[in-house]
Amino acid sequence: MSGVDYDILYQQLNLLEGEKQFLEKVKPFLQELIVDLSNLPASVNGLSLLPLFKRCLLKINDYEEEIETVERDSLLDVIYRLGELVGLSRESEFAEEWRGDW
16 A cells, blocks of 8 residues: 555564553554555555554554553554554544543
């Protein structure tokens, strides 16, 4: 999609920090997001990608009780990095709209 290589998207997962057991629970949601982003045609970009991020964040919200500061900061950083790679601005704070109380 938009010339963004799957491997570059996937490398962002290496930046996740926090409790290993928690990360093992939410990493599949991020991996699913990456697959979805990499499978989209190049003509799809920007705001039209928001539903993919929304779905990912809503799934992560199921584990909000386990999210501490390190995990929160790490997850948001990775989500915003992925967004930037596909044309979304970090400054728009798009993830804030759907993230739960974490």
